[in-house]
Amino acid sequence: MPDYPAHASPAFAPIASPRPRYSDRAVSDFKLSHDDDAAVHPPLISPTFTPPQTPFHNEDGGPRHDRQPHSIPVASPTHSEAEHQHAKALPRLPEVRCEVRARIPTTTGTEMFLHLYHNNIDEKEHLAIVFGPNIRSRSLDAPRRGETERDRMIRGAYVGTLYPGRTSSRVHQIRAESGVASPRPSASYLSRIEGSSQQQQTPPTSSNSSETEDPEIDSSYPSELGPPMVRIHSECYTGETVWSARCDCGEQLDEAARLMSLPAPTPVSTPGSEIGEHQAISTERLPSCGGVIIYLRQEGRGIGLKEKLKAYNLQDLGHDTMEANLILRHPGDARSYGLATAMLLDLDLGGERGIKLLTNNPEKVRAVEGPNREIRVVERVPMIPLAWSSGGKEGVMGPEVEKYISTKIEKFKHMFSP
Numbered sequence: 211m212p213d214y215p216a217h218a219s220p221a222f223a224p225i226a227s228p229r230p231r232y233s234d235r236a237v238s239d240f241k242l243s244h245d246d247d248a249a250v251h252p253p254l255i256s257p258t259f260t261p262p263q264t265p266f267h268n269e270d271g272g273p274r275h276d277r278q279p280h281s282i283p284v285a286s287p288t289h290s291e292a293e294h295q296h297a298k299a300l301p302r303l304p305e306v307r308c309e310v311r312a313r314i315p316t317t318t319g320t321e322m323f324l325h326l327y328h329n330n331i332d333e334k335e336h337l338a339i340v341f342g343p344n345i346r347s348r349s350l351d352a353p354r355r356g357e358t359e360r361d362r363m364i365r366g367a368y369v370g371t372l373y374p375g376r377t378s379s380r381v382h383q384i385r386a387e388s389g390v391a392s393p394r395p396s397a398s399y400l401s402r403i404e405g406s407s408q409q410q411q412t413p414p415t416s417s418n419s420s421e422t423e424d425p426e427i428d429s430s431y432p433s434e435l436g437p438p439m440v441r442i443h444s445e446c447y448t449g450e451t452v453w454s455a456r457c458d459c460g461e462q463l464d465e466a467a468r469l470m471s472l473p474a475p476t477p478v479s480t481p482g483s484e485i486g487e488h489q490a491i492s493t494e495r496l497p498s499c500g501g502v503i504i505y506l507r508q509e510g511r512g513i514g515l516k517e518k519l520k521a522y523n524l525q526d527l528g529h530d531t532m533e534a535n536l537i538l539r540h541p542g543d544a545r546s547y548g549l550a551t552a553m554l555l556d557l558d559l560g561g562e563r564g565i566k567l568l569t570n571n572p573e574k575v576r577a578v579e580g581p582n583r584e585i586r587v588v589e590r591v592p593m594i595p596l597a598w599s600s601g602g603k604e605g606v607m608g609p610e611v612e613k614y615i616s617t618k619i620e621k622f623k624h625m626f627s628p
């Protein structure tokens with residue numbers, strides 16, 4: 211698979227290469243104290259935090275781009291931890307509905323499906339970036355009053371692929387019209403459809419009731435792939451769009467997408483049984499492990515872009531990211547994750563099987579589980595900065611990002627160990 215491009219446009223100088231350390235500039239140009247940078251603030255990402263040879267290196271010492279996620283089991287919370295978690299979590303989950311979904315071919319060759327959500331607690335358009343064919347939104351697939359098949363296709367509630375002239379959102383119906391038999395629906399699909407049809411506000415729009423039994427809408431994530439990978443990512447305009455090297459948000463987004471695009475393990479099928487046949491059909495189509503990035507519009511750890519830019523000025527005046535927020539009378543971290551929990555449930559990722567969460571942030575691990583552990587984080591994959599895993603050959607580098615990451619470790623207690 212080709213490398214993910216840096217979040218900067220290819221037309222720009224590579225952010226993903228060692229960043230110049232101002233060697234051509236006089237210190238006096240920048241600092242009133244005339245002190246040498248390193249003498250006053252030694253690099254904080256010391257070898258203590260930076261494994262000299264990580265599992266992410268090739269034998270020749272170069273970075274490995276085929277590296278697999280290195281996950282760590284997450285223990286179930288104890289009773290007292292769970293109470294603590296409930297105190298912090300929202301008492302009720304927000305209501306969410308996926309309004310539209312569209313296929314996005316990407317510059318790496320991997321396709322993903324962008325899902326846009328509305329909710330009942332803010333006006334923002336939160337997103338789910340879905341990789342692989344096995345994760346579907348229940349609220350998107352549910353029939354809506356008065357809609358036509360064309361309406362369903364326009365809002366993305368179709369199965370398979372769109373093409374000029376397609377008339378039905380269901381592959382099942384297209385097959386029937388062309389005389390090709392459809393596989394029988396799985397038992398799990400039928401039981402779920404029965405449950406969800408009780409919640410539907412409107413009956414199916416078609417007179418053909420077998421449409422709702424289309425087995426190709428079965429979103430069951432194949433059990434042989436293990437818990438699906440999930441990243442909960444907060445918007446960072448500066449790091450993802452305008453090439454900021456103050457943080458590593460852009461490369462974290464790239465890395466999550468890369469991991470979710472890795473080829474799936476060899477499919478296991480059990481031919482002969484009804485469900486086995488269906489599993490074989492699903493896994494044959496697997497282009498990647500898949501997973502979902504929940505992209506929350508919580509810019510600047512929830513304080514918004516305007517306040518984050520003020521915080522950057524405070525950081526240039528010598529404060530760290532937490533102090534800057536507090537000086538501006540914001541919490542160190544103003545985010546919540548109830549929307550992420552609700553979106554993951556809508557994507558059918560709740561329940562015992564759990565999820566594999568890509569994060570270093572202990573607060574995310576706790577909070578995404580929801581007030582009643584609707585979502586279970588059973589594994590955690592640390593997000594190691596590319597500069598560390600490449601031994602300083604790639605990734606975002608510089609004094610600002612070093613300070614940003616060291617503050618995460620020291621004050622926000624982020625866990626960077628693989």
Ligand SMILES: Nc1nc2c(ncn2[C@@H]2O[C@H](COP(=O)(O)OP(=O)(O)OP(=O)(O)O)[C@@H](O)[C@H]2O)c(=O)[nH]1
Binds near residue numbers: 442510518614624
């Ligand atoms: N207030 C503030 N926010 C920042 C600063 N730098 C980056 N951010 C925001 O921090 C957030 C980073 O979010 P994430 O990458 O999802 O999460 P995280 O808490 O770093 O945890 P990980 O899952 O381990 O990456 C984004 O909303 C950024 O806009 C800063 O200096 N001040």
